Structure formats: structure tokens, C-alpha cells
Amino acid sequence: MEVYLDNSATTKCFEDVAALMTHIMCNDYGNPSSLHLKGIQAENYTRYAKETIAKLLKVSEKEILFTSGGTESDNIALIGCALANHRAGRHLITTMIEHPAVMQTMKYLEEQGFRVTYLPVDSKGCIQLEDLQRAMGKDTILVSIMHTNNEIGSLQPVAEAGALIKKINPRTIFHVDAVQGFGKFRIYPKKMNIDLLSVSGHKIHGPKGAGFLYVNGKVKIKPIIYGGGQQNNLRSGTENVPGIAGLAKAAEMMYADLDMDIDRIYALKQKFIDGVTKIEHVKINGYTGRESAPHIISVSVRGVRSEVLLHALEDRGIYVSAGSACSARKPQPSATLKAIGVEKDLLESTIRFSLSVFTVEEEIDYTLQAMYDIIPMLRKYARH
Amino acid sequence: MFTAFLIKYAEIGVKGKNRYLFEDALVQQIKYAVRRCDGEFKVTRTQGRIYVEALTDFDFEEVVDNLKTVFGISGICPVVYVEDEGFEKLGQAVVKYIGEAHPGGNMAFKVNARRARKNYPLNSMEINSEIGSIVLDAYPEMKVDVHTPDIMLNIEIREKIYIYSQVIPGPGGMPAGTGGKAMLLLSGGIDSPVAGYMIAKRGVKIDAVYFHAPPYTSERAKQKVVDLARLVSRYTGPIYLHVINFTDIQLYIYEKCPHDELTIIMRRYMMRIAEHIARETECLGLITGESIGQVASQTMHSLAATNEVCTLPVYRPLIGFDKMEIVDIAEKIDTYETSILPFEDCCTIFVAKHPVTKPNLDIIRRHEKNLEEKIDGLMETALKNDELIIVHQ
Numbered sequence: 160m161e162v163y164l165d166n167s168a169t170t171k172c173f174e175d176v177a178a179l180m181t182h183i184m185c186n187d188y189g190n191p192s193s194l195h196l197k198g199i200q201a202e203n204y205t206r207y208a209k210e211t212i213a214k215l216l217k218v219s220e221k222e223i224l225f226t227s228g229g230t231e232s233d234n235i236a237l238i239g240c241a242l243a244n245h246r247a248g249r250h251l252i253t254t255m256i257e258h259p260a261v262m263q264t265m266k267y268l269e270e271q272g273f274r275v276t277y278l279p280v281d282s283k284g285c286i287q288l289e290d291l292q293r294a295m296g297k298d299t300i301l302v303s304i305m306h307t308n309n310e311i312g313s314l315q316p317v318a319e320a321g322a323l324i325k326k327i328n329p330r331t332i333f334h335v336d337a338v339q340g341f342g343k344f345r346i347y348p349k350k351m352n353i354d355l356l357s358v359s360g361h362k363i364h365g366p367k368g369a370g371f372l373y374v375n376g377k378v379k380i381k382p383i384i385y386g387g388g389q390q391n392n393l394r395s396g397t398e399n400v401p402g403i404a405g406l407a408k409a410a411e412m413m414y415a416d417l418d419m420d421i422d423r424i425y426a427l428k429q430k431f432i433d434g435v436t437k438i439e440h441v442k443i444n445g446y447t448g449r450e451s452a453p454h455i456i457s458v459s460v461r462g463v464r465s466e467v468l469l470h471a472l473e474d475r476g477i478y479v480s481a482g483s484a485c486s487a488r489k490p491q492p493s494a495t496l497k498a499i500g501v502e503k504d505l506l507e508s509t510i511r512f513s514l515s516v517f518t519v520e521e522e523i524d525y526t527l528q529a530m531y532d533i534i535p536m537l538r539k540y541a542r543h
Numbered sequence: 544m545f546t547a548f549l550i551k552y553a554e555i556g557v558k559g560k561n562r563y564l565f566e567d568a569l570v571q572q573i574k575y576a577v578r579r580c581d582g583e584f585k586v587t588r589t590q591g592r593i594y595v596e597a598l599t600d601f602d603f604e605e606v607v608d609n610l611k612t613v614f615g616i617s618g619i620c621p622v623v624y625v626e627d628e629g630f631e632k633l634g635q636a637v638v639k640y641i642g643e644a645h646p647g648g649n650m651a652f653k654v655n656a657r658r659a660r661k662n663y664p665l666n667s668m669e670i671n672s673e674i675g676s677i678v679l680d681a682y683p684e685m686k687v688d689v690h691t692p693d694i695m696l697n698i699e700i701r702e703k704i705y706i707y708s709q710v711i712p713g714p715g716g717m718p719a720g721t722g723g724k725a726m727l728l729l730s731g732g733i734d735s736p737v738a739g740y741m742i743a744k745r746g747v748k749i750d751a752v753y754f755h756a757p758p759y760t761s762e763r764a765k766q767k768v769v770d771l772a773r774l775v776s777r778y779t780g781p782i783y784l785h786v787i788n789f790t791d792i793q794l795y796i797y798e799k800c801p802h803d804e805l806t807i808i809m810r811r812y813m814m815r816i817a818e819h820i821a822r823e824t825e826c827l828g829l830i831t832g833e834s835i836g837q838v839a840s841q842t843m844h845s846l847a848a849t850n851e852v853c854t855l856p857v858y859r860p861l862i863g864f865d866k867m868e869i870v871d872i873a874e875k876i877d878t879y880e881t882s883i884l885p886f887e888d889c890c891t892i893f894v895a896k897h898p899v900t901k902p903n904l905d906i907i908r909r910h911e912k913n914l915e916e917k918i919d920g921l922m923e924t925a926l927k928n929d930e931l932i933i934v935h936q
Contacts, residue, residue, distance in 0.1 A: 468758075
């Protein structure tokens with residue numbers, strides 16, 4: 160049996176999405192910038208994609224910028240915003256548990272002379288609004304807070320933060336990395352005072368190499384990629400038409416039965432947590448239930464190294480992640496787990512299970528049984 | 544401009560009656576190396592010379608890089624050859640050659656003619672002086688120096704006439720496969736690929752064994768070892784890599800023996816298994832990357848303890864090397880970057896905080912008795928499930 164529980168790393172593509180993309184690549188392969196019919200056909204796909212996504216976010220389609228994915232969206236948001244607004248101030252705020260796409264970009268901006276405040280999180284992985292309020296200054300041009308943490312699934316008070324930021328300084332720009340949250344939650348930038356919103360296609364059963372950034376029409380950002388002036392000069396380069404169409408199609412499908420799907424995933428998550436915590440010395444990191452993301456479960460198993468448990472599960476066809484996939488190739492403990500105060504012994508004993516709309520109850524049962532079998536065996540041979 | 548390479552080989556030139564064996568092997572290895580390059584080539588052996596002739600366009604750098612991986616080559620000489628159309632034409636060709644191969648002039652040179660075809664109208668001495676004066680006429684700023692020339696201009700008169708003046712150093716050593724075969728214990732670290740390279744350099748064909756311990760070591764760790772074997776195979780020719788699943792043996796040792804002796808006992812079983820495969824595949828020895836004192840399992844005492852279990856000779860080419868010296872070679876043969884990828888190998892998983900550094904053989908043997916019940920069966924299973932991967936460039 161193959162059980163894929165690494166959906167926060169990437170997801171299986173919806174077959175309808177793949178079919179649409181194949182059709183575009185083989186038939187409607189034009190360049191949207193071309194003047195002829197083939198070009199217009201291609202442009203229609205990108206236009207339709209923009210409309211679809213704009214409708215889901217309740218924003219104007221002019222405010223959707225297509226990118227190569229979450230990392231690029233975060234880069235354009237942060238660097239583009241810093242470049243365009245550095246005269247207004249050189250202070251930026253983010254959190255200690257951001258994805259490297261934000262974290263490393265912030266480090267780069269620090270090298271460029273910007274000051275960055277990193278907000279701490281509590282033991283459940285959430286920021287405190289008081290900390291945000293205290294950090295805000297006259298020269299704060301940008302606040303970047305992730306919607307859903309990729310490692311422990313903690314949810315940040317994004318709407319409250321948005322209101323607070325705009326109350327203190329309406330000109331401060333608010334960026335939200337929603338790579339893990341989009342497709343799981345209804346996110347309305349206008350209502351939540353979000354100016355920039357990053358989303359990735361392959362986390363929502365769409366293609367890799369496609370994503371978008373919502374850019375509030377009133378906000379000024381500068382491009383970081385120059386060339387033929389596509390997408391209003393903000394992101395040059397021929398549009399990835401199949402990717403863009405696939406991304407929009409996937410988003411549309413995710414939101415078609417959102418409430419029902421999410422209820423079901425929450426129920427599976429709860430079942431898994433109930434089952435796995437029956438094992439001795441097993442602990443769930445962060446909140447459970449509706450205070451957390453429906454699809455992410457971070458589990459610390461005392462006395463078992465995460466990599467070993469991962470491979471033992473892999474032997475049984477179960478695919479999970481040690482920490483987060485983006486950092487799994489670097490053997491350093493996760494910054495998020497450190498930030499929420501996970502004790503040292505457990506840092507290297509934590510694995511992440513992440514579910515999707517494809518996950519079924521049988522797979523949860525199978526995985527629980529595997530955990531019951533494997534953990535006692537691995538604990539017998541602990542390193543001394 | 545160059546259309547062929549003259550291959551120089553030093554050591555094998557002196558191998559008496561066996562010489563043809565070495566030369567054939569060298570030709571074989573050269574063919575293997577140029578097969579990786581774009582273009583078509585003819586490799587020929589005539590009168591104590593090996594030529595690599597390009598039959599089509601080719602990338603000079605690529606061919607030289609690949610020839611540099613062939614053990615047995617001491618020098619690679621890029622050659623221009625011309626048809627014999629009279630001495631005047633030859634003079635023109637040489638002038639053109641100097642202009643292209645050594646632009647800038649103002650150098651001391653010496654002409655070194657060899658007349659393999661004795662019916663050529665001029666003898667070697669005459670060719671030397673005639674060509675010398677033609678070159679001087681064409682490039683007045685150059686001068687002749689027969690003792691310490693900057694350029695040794697070689698002219699060989701055969702069916703065609705060959706002109707060359709550069710010698711690019713080759714790796715030396717002896718052609719792969721002329722020295723029998725040995726089994727390399729390949730771990731994924733920095734040392735063992737270098738050890739394999741060093742022994743292969745003496746003409747030894749290499750097979751390898753890797754001990755895999757899922758789920759404690761990952762598929763990526765195994766892939767890394769395959770990648771390393773592939774890098775080494777540039778020099779050694781195809782490598783038969785045996786992947787042995789070692790988990791059960793390791794866990795059994797862990798259960799039955801003191802933890803501080805775990806590594807030593809584990810290594811003794813690795814040697815036993817490696818020797819078993821070596822004998823079955825007609826290898827004449829084992830190769831390890833050990834170097835005295837590098838880690839607890841490589842002290843003189845530990846080496847004695849691991850050495851004791853095999854009767855085949857164990858070659859340890861790095862035994863007297865410092866880590867930095869090993870790293871230098873690893874960088875030269877391009878394995879270093881791969882070796883330092885951070886995946887656990889099976890030696891580090893259960894390593895004790897303070898492993899024994901001076902194991903006592905009697906005690907080790909006594910503790911191995913604890914394993915008597917199951918170990919033979921486990922070894923048999925491991926050997927039966929040997930996964931063979933043939934790795935080549």
C-alpha cells in the first residue's frame with residue numbers, strides 16, 4: 160500500500176489539471192504576446208486564470224501577478240517592496256518561524272542595510288499581537304507574517320495583525336505567505352488588510368513552477384526581473400501559460416467543495432492524533448483541532464531519530480517528512496521547532512505528516528498500525 | 544588545428560615479453576575513454592607508439608580531459624599530421640604549425656626528427672638542420688638551443704609525417720586490468736574512493752562492496768555511493784558494485800555485544816562478507832581507505848583486529864596519509880564534493896560515545912561467541928540478497 164503523507168512538501172496533481180496542461184502544451188502553445196490567433200488563444204488562458212483566482216480572493220484581476228511559485232512570490236513581495244519604499248523607511252518585521260523563502264530574503268535585505276525585527280512565537284507557534292504592536296515604528300515599511308506554518312501547522316492571527324498594522328500606520332505594507340494556507344482557508348486580502356499574498360501551485364494539486372502574488376493595486380513594488388515587460392513590467396518573461404492555467408484550475412477545484420473537504424481532513428487529523436498519542440512518549444507539536452491547519456501534524460517521538468523513522472515508514476510505503484522537505488537535506492535542526500521551545504532531545508526526533516484531499520481513512524489506519532509496529536522496534540536499538 | 548594525439552607511456556615500456564599485454568590493455572582503456580567524447584576516433588598501435596586519430600570534428604579539451612583519466616599514459620601529445628608531398632611542403636607545414644601552436648615567437652627551440660621510414664630522402668640530422676633554418680627564416684626572433692629548448696619540435700617521418708611539440712602530463716600508473724582485480728570496501732566517505740583510485744592506478748581492476756542499513760541509512764546514501772563509484776569508474780573502467788543489506792547483522796551485534804566494541808565487531812563482519820564476495824568474484828585482495836589513527840576503528844590495535852578475520856591481502860593505500868593529503872586527491876579526482884554530502888553511513892549510526900581504541904583480540908573473539916546462534920544464517924541471507932549494480936561512465 161502506498162500512503163503519501165507529505166502533502167506539505169508537494170501534492171499529487173489533479174488529473175483534470177494535468178489534462179488541461181497537456182492540451183495547452185500540445186495544442187494551444189502560443190505566446191500570449193504574439194499578435195496572431197495562437198497568441199490570443201494563449202492569452203485567453205492567462206486571462207481566464209486571473210479572473211478565476213481574483214474571484215476566489217475577491218480582488219481585481221489586475222492585482223494577480225503570476226510567478227514561478229511560492230519562493231519567487233515571496234522574493235518579489237519583500238525585495239520589490241523594499242526597493243520601492245526604502246525612502247519611507249528601512250525597517251521590516253517578520254516572524255521567527257517563516258519559511259526560508261522569507262527568512263533568507265530578509266537576511267539578504269539586512270545585508271542591503273534594512274533593519275529586520277523577528278517576532279517570537281509562543282509554545283504553540285503563534286505570534287502575539289502585543290509584540291507586533293511594540294515592534295511597529297514610524298519607519299516600518301513592511302510586515303511579513305505567514306498564514307499557516309509549514310512545519311507544525313500553526314495559524315497566525317493574520318486578520319487581527321492586518322487591522323493592527325493599518326491602525327498604527329496605514330502606509331505600512333502587509334505581506335502574507337499563504338503557501339500552506341491557500342486552498343485550505345478562505346482568504347480575502349481586502350477584508351484582512353493584506354497587501355501582498357504569496358501562493359504556490361504545487362501545494363494545491365497544481366503544477367510545480369507556477370504560483371502567484373496578489374499585489375494590492377494601491378501598493379507600489381518594483382520588479383526584480385527585467386526583460387520584455389510582460390505582466391505590466393512587474394515580472395518579465397514569457398508567461399508559463401500551461402502552469403498558469405493549471406494553477407487556476409487547481410485553485411478552482413480546491414474551493415469547489417472546500418468546507419466538506421476540510422471537515423473531512425480535520426476529522427482524519429483528529430483520528431490520527433488520537434491514535435498516535437496512544438504510543439508512549441509521543442507528543443504533538445502546536446495546537447490540534449480547529450486552531451491549527453487541517454492538514455499538518457508534527458509528531459515528536461522520544462528516543463527515535465526522525466530520519467530512521469522516516470525510512471522505516473518508507474519501507475512500508477508511507478511517505479512523510481523529517482522537519483520540512485525544504486530543509487531535510489541539510490542536517491540542522493528546524494528553526495521553527497526551536498522557536499516553539501521543543502526540547503533538544505526531540506528536535507531530531509520530530510516528523511511531519513501532512514494530509515490532502517486524497518487522504519482516506521484506511522490510509523490513516525494503516526499508518527497508525529505501522530507506527531505501533533515500528534516505534535517499539537526502533538526504540539529497542541536506540542543510539543547510546 | 545590538431546587532428547591526432549600521440550600517447551606516451553613510460554612504465555609499461557619496460558615490461559619485457561609481457562609488453563604487448565600492457566599495450567593492448569592501454570589501447571582498450573583509451574578506446575573506452577574516447578568513446579565518451581563527441582566525434583569518432585581511431586586508436587592504433589604501431590611501432591611502439593599509440594595514436595588517437597580524430598576522424599571527425601572533436602572538442603580538444605574534452606578529449607584531453609578524458610585521456611587524462613587513462614592510467615598508463617604518461618604524456619599526451621597533440622599532433623598535426625601531413626601527407627608526404629615533398630620536403631618543401633613539409634617546411635611550410637612546420638612554419639604554419641609553429642605560428643599556430645606557439646604564437647608570439649621569441650623562444651628557443653630544437654628540432655628532433657625521427658625517421659621511421661628509412662627511404663625518406665633526408666636523414667634525421669639533415670632534417671633537423673634544414674627544418675631549423677626554415678623556421679629561423681620564418682621567425683627571425685626565435686633561436687636554436689639544443690640543450691634547454693623551450694620548444695622541442697618533434698617531426699616523425701612515417702607513412703604520414705607527424706609534427707608535435709607539446710606534452711600534456713597524463714596520470715601515470717599502469718593500464719586498468721593488467722594487475723588482476725580487488726574488492727574495494729566503499730563507504731560513501733572521502734577516503735574509500737581515493738583508496739580505490741590509488742590501487743586502480745597500479746593497473747588493478749576494481750569491484751566494490753557497500754553496506755546498506757535501511758531504514759538507518761537512506762536511499763540517498765546508497766545513491767551517493769553509486770555516484771561515487773561512477774566518478775571512480777572514469778579511471779578504473781566499469782565497477783561491479785555489490786550492495787549488501789547489513790541491518791539485521793548490525794542489530795544483532797548491537798543486541799549481543801558491548802556497545803563500545805560494536806564498531807570493531809561490525810567491521811570484522813564487513814571484512815568477512817567482503818572477503819567472501821571477493822573470493823567468489825576472483826578478486827585477489829581487499830582495498831580499504833583506512834589510515835592509521837584517523838578514528839577509533841583505525842588505530843593499530845583496531846586494524847589488527849579487523850585484519851585478523853581475512854586471509855586475502857588487505858591493501859590500504861592511504862595508511863600513511865594525513866586527512867588533508869587524502870582530501871587533495873579526492874578533489875583532484877572530483878569525488879570530494881559528493882563525499883561530503885551529509886547522509887549517514889552505516890558506520891556512524893550506532894557508534895558509541897567512547898568506542899574502544901585498543902581492542903583486545905581475546906575479548907573481541909569471546910564477545911563474538913555471543914553471536915554464534917544466528918550470525919551464520921544472517922550472513923548467508925545478506926550474501927544471498929547481494930544487489931549487484933554495474934556502474935560505468
